[in-house]
Amino acid sequence: MSEFTFAILIRETNKAKASSALRKLHVHSCLFPANGEWLAVATENAAESGAEQARYLSAELKTHxxxxxxxxxxxxxxxxxxxxxxxxxLEINYETYDHSNPDHANFSLLKKLAVNEVALARLKNGLHARNAQGDDLLNSVEHFRQALGLETISWVSFDYMSTLSxxxxxxVGAVFIEPTNRKRFSADSIILGLYFNHQRVDGPMDFHV
Structure with a gap:
């Protein structure tokens, strides 16, 4: 069985602060430490919406x-x-041994975030090689994880995390985050709803005791 990982990584160590931001996404998620500087998030719809969720969390928490x-x-x-x-x-395709333009990877920012510059240099050099070899591309994901200290981010998805005991x-310090309810109904709105619904079906409702 091959690995599938869909993860959001936040440069934040305060789990309570991250949990509060996650609840506003209105989606079930799982949160756990990736290392001493980053938190990992797996959301139930990350395959479809992960990039937008990562963008939102970056803005909400004012971080990377x-x-x-x-x-x-x-x-x-x-x-x-x-x-x-x-x-x-950055995108690497193992099937075609191709990759996106390395200039779009932003290695200058990656260098500021990296904890292992040797691994980052291996990633960069492999992509900038005139004829990138298959092994360079196949090993590139490990160079990326090592560069950021994210070696534990493997087999991470909401579905997989849901199978763990x-x-x-x-x-691993993981917690599941329930989304904030999108709608909250006051007692008055519930009574009015019952009243008008009863009016349509049975005629006026008598509230007098």
């Missing part, structure tokens, strides 16, 4: 974020955001 995808048999991709603005993107979740 990645939307990171790795499909082991196909390739990998990231979008990098800073305070809600897309600052970099409580002990396994506790081991």
């Amino acid at each position: 974020s990645f939307y990171f995808i790795h499909a082991e048999d196909h390739g990998w991709h990231y979008d990098l955001f800073e305070h809600g603005e897309r600052k970099g993107t 409580k002990d396994q979740l506790d081991e």
Whole structure:
């Protein structure tokens, strides 16, 4: 079975602050530490909306974020955001041994975020090689993870996290975040709704006791 990862990575260590921002997305999610500087998020619809969710969290928390995808048999991709603005993107295709323009990866910003500059240099050099070799591209995702200290971000998705036991979740410090309700009804609105609905069906409702 091949790895599929759909993860949002936030440069934030305050889980309560991140949880509050996540609830505003109105989507079920799982939050856990990726390392000492980054939190990882898996949302139930990350495959469709992960980039926009990463952009929102970057803006809401005024920090950097990645939307990171790795499909082991196909390739990998990231979008990098800073305070809600897309600052970099990279896509590697394992099937065609091709990749997007390295100039769009924003290696200058990656260098500021990196914890392992040697791994980052390997990623950059492999992409800038005139004829990138297959091994360079196949190993590029590991260079990326090592550069940011994100080696644990593998097999991360909401579906996968949902299969873990409580002990396994506790081991990685993971918590599930329930979305904030989109609508809240006051008691008065419920009574008025019943009143007008009753009017249409049975005629006027008598509120006198």
